[in-house]
Amino acid sequence: MTALRTHFGGAGRQFSMLIALAALIAFFQIATGGKVLTPSNMMNLINGNSHVLILAIGMVMVIVVGHIDLSVGSVAAVVGIIVAIALRDWGIPWWAGLLLGLVVGALIGMWQGWWVAYIGIPGFITTLAGMMIFRGLNQYIGKSNSVPVPEEFQTMGAGYIPEFGPVTGFNNATLLLGIAAGAYVIWREVAKRRRAAKVGFAPDPLWVVGIRAGLLLAFIGYFTYLFATGRPGTSFPIPGVILVLLVVLYHTITQRTKLGRHVYAVGGNRAAASLSGVSTRRTYFFVMANMSVLAAFAGMMFIGRARASGPFDGTMWELDAIAAVFIGGAAVTGGIGTVTGSIIGGLVMATLNNGLQLMGVGSDMTQIIKGLVLLAAVAFDVYNKSQGKPSITGLLFRRRPRDDDSDSSGATAGGSGETGAMGADSDNATATSPAPVPEAEARQQPGLPGATQMSHSTPNAQKGN
Amino acid sequence: MSTSHHKLEMRQITKEFPGVKALDRVDLTVDAGEIHAICGENGAGKSTLMKVLSGVYPHGTYSGDIVLDGEVVEFKDLKASEHAGIVIIHQELALIPELSVMENIFLGNEVVSHGLIDWDRARSLTLELLAQVGLSVDPRVPIKNLGVGQQQLIEIAKALSKDVKLLILDEPTSALNEHDSHNLLELLRGLKAKGMTSIMISHKLNEIEAIADSVTIIRDGLTIERLAKTNGDLDEDCIIRGMVGRALDARYPPRDVKVGEVLFEVEDWTVEDANIPGRMLAKSSSFRVRAGEIVGFAGVMGAGRTELARSVFGRSFGTYRSGTTRLHGKEVKMTTVDSAIKHGLAYVPEDRKTLGLNLLDSIRTTIVSADLDRITPHVLLDEDMEYEAAESFRKSMRIKTPHVNRGVATLSGGNQQKVVLSKWMFTEPELLILDEPTRGIDVGAKYEIYGLINQMAAAGKAVVLISSELPELLGMCDRIYTVCEGRITGDVPRSEADQEMLMRLMTTTTSAA
Ligand SMILES: Nc1ncnc2c1ncn2[C@@H]1O[C@H](COP(=O)(O)OP(=O)(O)OP(=O)(O)O)[C@@H](O)[C@H]1O
Numbered sequence: 001m002t003a004l005r006t007h008f009g010g011a012g013r014q015f016s017m018l019i020a021l022a023a024l025i026a027f028f029q030i031a032t033g034g035k036v037l038t039p040s041n042m043m044n045l046i047n048g049n050s051h052v053l054i055l056a057i058g059m060v061m062v063i064v065v066g067h068i069d070l071s072v073g074s075v076a077a078v079v080g081i082i083v084a085i086a087l088r089d090w091g092i093p094w095w096a097g098l099l100l101g102l103v104v105g106a107l108i109g110m111w112q113g114w115w116v117a118y119i120g121i122p123g124f125i126t127t128l129a130g131m132m133i134f135r136g137l138n139q140y141i142g143k144s145n146s147v148p149v150p151e152e153f154q155t156m157g158a159g160y161i162p163e164f165g166p167v168t169g170f171n172n173a174t175l176l177l178g179i180a181a182g183a184y185v186i187w188r189e190v191a192k193r194r195r196a197a198k199v200g201f202a203p204d205p206l207w208v209v210g211i212r213a214g215l216l217l218a219f220i221g222y223f224t225y226l227f228a229t230g231r232p233g234t235s236f237p238i239p240g241v242i243l244v245l246l247v248v249l250y251h252t253i254t255q256r257t258k259l260g261r262h263v264y265a266v267g268g269n270r271a272a273a274s275l276s277g278v279s280t281r282r283t284y285f286f287v288m289a290n291m292s293v294l295a296a297f298a299g300m301m302f303i304g305r306a307r308a309s310g311p312f313d314g315t316m317w318e319l320d321a322i323a324a325v326f327i328g329g330a331a332v333t334g335g336i337g338t339v340t341g342s343i344i345g346g347l348v349m350a351t352l353n354n355g356l357q358l359m360g361v362g363s364d365m366t367q368i369i370k371g372l373v374l375l376a377a378v379a380f381d382v383y384n385k386s387q388g389k390p391s392i393t394g395l396l397f398r399r400r401p402r403d404d405d406s407d408s409s410g411a412t413a414g415g416s417g418e419t420g421a422m423g424a425d426s427d428n429a430t431a432t433s434p435a436p437v438p439e440a441e442a443r444q445q446p447g448l449p450g451a452t453q454m455s456h457s458t459p460n461a462q463k464g465n
Numbered sequence: 466m467s468t469s470h471h472k473l474e475m476r477q478i479t480k481e482f483p484g485v486k487a488l489d490r491v492d493l494t495v496d497a498g499e500i501h502a503i504c505g506e507n508g509a510g511k512s513t514l515m516k517v518l519s520g521v522y523p524h525g526t527y528s529g530d531i532v533l534d535g536e537v538v539e540f541k542d543l544k545a546s547e548h549a550g551i552v553i554i555h556q557e558l559a560l561i562p563e564l565s566v567m568e569n570i571f572l573g574n575e576v577v578s579h580g581l582i583d584w585d586r587a588r589s590l591t592l593e594l595l596a597q598v599g600l601s602v603d604p605r606v607p608i609k610n611l612g613v614g615q616q617q618l619i620e621i622a623k624a625l626s627k628d629v630k631l632l633i634l635d636e637p638t639s640a641l642n643e644h645d646s647h648n649l650l651e652l653l654r655g656l657k658a659k660g661m662t663s664i665m666i667s668h669k670l671n672e673i674e675a676i677a678d679s680v681t682i683i684r685d686g687l688t689i690e691r692l693a694k695t696n697g698d699l700d701e702d703c704i705i706r707g708m709v710g711r712a713l714d715a716r717y718p719p720r721d722v723k724v725g726e727v728l729f730e731v732e733d734w735t736v737e738d739a740n741i742p743g744r745m746l747a748k749s750s751s752f753r754v755r756a757g758e759i760v761g762f763a764g765v766m767g768a769g770r771t772e773l774a775r776s777v778f779g780r781s782f783g784t785y786r787s788g789t790t791r792l793h794g795k796e797v798k799m800t801t802v803d804s805a806i807k808h809g810l811a812y813v814p815e816d817r818k819t820l821g822l823n824l825l826d827s828i829r830t831t832i833v834s835a836d837l838d839r840i841t842p843h844v845l846l847d848e849d850m851e852y853e854a855a856e857s858f859r860k861s862m863r864i865k866t867p868h869v870n871r872g873v874a875t876l877s878g879g880n881q882q883k884v885v886l887s888k889w890m891f892t893e894p895e896l897l898i899l900d901e902p903t904r905g906i907d908v909g910a911k912y913e914i915y916g917l918i919n920q921m922a923a924a925g926k927a928v929v930l931i932s933s934e935l936p937e938l939l940g941m942c943d944r945i946y947t948v949c950e951g952r953i954t955g956d957v958p959r960s961e962a963d964q965e966m967l968m969r970l971m972t973t974t975t976s977a978a
């Protein structure tokens with residue numbers, strides 16, 4: 001286990017989460033007598049959850065920066081109704097509707113971002129208000145009716161890639177996607193070794209690379225097979241493709257751009273970030289605005305799948321998205337969390353929903369189980385931090401600094417298996433004695449009001465002023 | 466072997482973190498009623514040893530025995546060790562800024578009668594405790610309104626409230642000026658006279674020589690030796706030899722001074738307190754730094770040196786009222802930190818934990834964080850460049866870590882400071898402002914950092930050094946400004962400066978310039 005942890009480094013956690021997800025799927029597969037891993041069920045799972053997963057992408061950034069967004073469901077709903085009405089009554093083409101939706105989302109996001117970043121209202125409050133305002137607007141605009149949407153939107157929300165190319169017995173589009181994903185996995189390993197050689201680190205032993213890449217490739221291969229062998233005319237669903245594109249885009253933004261680094265910097269220590277030249281306001285503004293744009297997108301995908309926009313669209317979505325982010329390893333105090341982790345967290349929730357439903361468990365029990373899973377996942381996190389020694393189970397859901405993200409630090413022997421130990425220092429003190437606060441918040445700086453980071457109880461305590 | 470007269474014995478303590486053996490069969494013996502010092506380089510394992518002793522790292526996470534008053538003890542947490550009379554004051558103060566003095570003192574130990582907190586009694590007890598540590602502040606003022614020196618005394622008062630028999634202080638004076646340090650040491654002497662046993666970690670060897678009865682030296686997780694005053698071998702040189710393994714012939718590296726043109730000028734700079742209107746933190750201050758020059762800023766804590774520096778650095782402190790800055794003779798306006806960095810300024814803050822570092826971050830990402838453009842050739846950050854930069858600083862700064870992907874939180878205090886310095890060196894500044902850069906740094910590393918500062922100057926950069934240690938300023942600087950109550954009161958070339966005259970200027974309120 002230690003060797004595994006050392007060698008898998010940062011990739012370890014997301015890797016273990018993937019394995020947890022696989023175990024969950026396997027469990028349901030057996031418990032339902034094979035109803036889970038069928039092409040049509042998997043397609044349903046993707047179609048039925050991609051909107052929440054898209055929200056999770058934005059939400060993890062909001063949570064990392066130290067806020068929370070409760071308005072995403074309402075924003076999705078109001079954008080949905082505006083777009084549906086515009087499409088029906090103004091006769092605009094579908095792409096103009098899509099564009100309109102994104103613009104409305106951006107405007108809403110700028111509105112909320114302005115309150116958070118420039119007025120200093122905590123995101124929690126701003127978006128609680130937004131949740132009511134935009135829900136109300138949805139019902140006002142739509143007169144609480146449901147409005148149907150045209151076919152193109154339905155394709156976006158639940159469609160498939162058209163068939164093309166030679167008859168292979170598989171869906172060609174899906175095959176291509178699978179091959180691309182596999183190629184990426186291999187390319188990443190090669191890139192890692194190349195860097196190790198260039199910078200002068202010891203590269204991972206080959207057996208580690210073999211296991212890591214092998215398991216991932218098997219995963220990808222299997223699901224490619226599954227999605228490529230559905231009913232004729234079906235493929236990896238279009239919402240899934242959109243989701244994958246967004247994940248790639250946002251993974252890159254968060255890990256490989258200035259903007260992304262700023263999000264983590266502000267969430268980790270706002271005062272230090274501003275002394276390093278980061279504009280906290282601009283960062284807050286971007287993150288909040290971006291969240292609403294993604295919510296708009298999710299809303300439009302959802303009305304596509306539902307074939308209409310209704311007055312109750314998007315209720316409770318915020319909670320699903322937030323749960324996904326925390327199961328995915330983000331910290332309530334900000335600064336920690338990844339896009340890929342949150343997606344896996346969201347898939348865990350989705351699998352639970354789906355599996356329990358297939359088992360015939362009622363929605364009452366499903367909710368209870370989902371709640372318990374959320375608690376358990378975060379409890380493992382907390383427990384591990386307080387113990388300072390990661391356990392096998394803990395490994396599955398452990399949070400860690402994002403710099404140890406999968407594509408950057410797997411190359412580092414033991415580069416990151418130690419979050420638990422590292423956290424032990426301050427967190428143990430918190431756990432065992434009521435007095436000390438974690439080191440980082442020990443001193444307040446008069447110069448930046450509310451500048452010290454992280455307060456333990458509220459996610460949005462960073463908004464001091 | 467009798468253990469009866471030893472207050473504490475730690476035997477063969479070994480503590481490992483993944484990839485790091487922080488302590489390797491360390492022995493520590495402390496006699497009853499003495500002040501025992503622990504010395505060692507940054508990352509030697511001093512704080513870790515004290516965390517083992519105080520139950521922060523619970524029994525079972527380390528190996529070896531702790532013998533307190535002749536009995537083996539096994540603490541499962543901080544509370545348990547406090548119960549046994551051991552109280553630790555951590556390297557980083559752990560007071561809650563928003564809470565009042567008395568709330569902080571009795572946090573977790575509230576004075577309760579009939580199930581409710583008895584604030585009246587708490588207040589009178591607080592006053593008693595404050596008297597014991599020689600502080601006269603209102604128990605109701607929030608901690609954030611107090612200076613660091615006072616906060617440190619509050620920490621001790623808090624410890625005293627817990628019926629402490631063994632007091633552990635991890636670098637208690639590192640953030641204090643001479644005056645406050647002196648007070649604190651006096652207080653420790655007073656407590657010793659009353660029979661208290663204390664353990665103190667410090668990098669200020671003169672203080673240790675002055676106050677400690679015995680010293681244990683740790684290097685790389687190993688006990689090197691135990692020196693005792695009674696043997697007469699307890700002096701700075703012996704300690705240094707034990708710490709670094711050789712004698713250090715000079716505290717300050719030699720340097721060729723080549724001072725050039727004026728590089729940076731500040732004129733009539735005035736800053737107002739953002740929270741208390743009308744209170745000026747800097748009062749029409751003017752100063753200039755030449756290329757290749759190291760300029761010191763002396764002043765007592767709260768004189769406004771940090772405030773002035775941070776305000777100049779992209780107006781990141783207080784409310785700017787007036788003043789101009791000139792770079793190479795040309796006036797420049799730097800209204801944001803970002804623009805200050807772009808103009809070649811760098812400011813290394815005094816408090817690395819709250820201002821210098823994101824403790825969730827890794828060494829690698831921290832080092833490049835103040836100048837991401839440098840590793841962003843196009844749209845995306847180039848991770849190869851990032852790794853290379855981080856790796857080269859790890860080597861050149863001798864940052865003690867197995868890998869640059871480690872979190873900065875896993876580093877010892879001194880190594881964290883090196884990371885902060887690296888972060889600002891990485892921006893290749895023209896003007897480097899260092900605010901207490903050697904706070905909490907061991908003698909060897911200090912020498913290295915001085916060497917780096919000299920290198921910067923030799924490369925034609927301008928350096929501003931803010932320090933509360935006058936010997937450091939006298940040892941390093943070509944010229945020293947003194948600051949008192951937001952005003953620059955003196956501008957003294959090194960050749961004319963001595964501690965006494967600096968002290969005088971630091972406390973005169975009339976402007977000399
Ligand atoms: N939580 C942790 N996880 C991993 N390594 C750690 C952790 N805490 C300390 N270390 C490592 O243990 C060693 C000893 O650290 P420690 O903080 O005890 O040093 P120190 O002697 O107090 O140094 P300083 O004078 O700089 O405060 C260092 O190499 C440090 O990197």
Ligand SMILES: [Mg+2]
Pocket residue numbers: 511512513556635877878
């Ligand atoms: Mg220490």
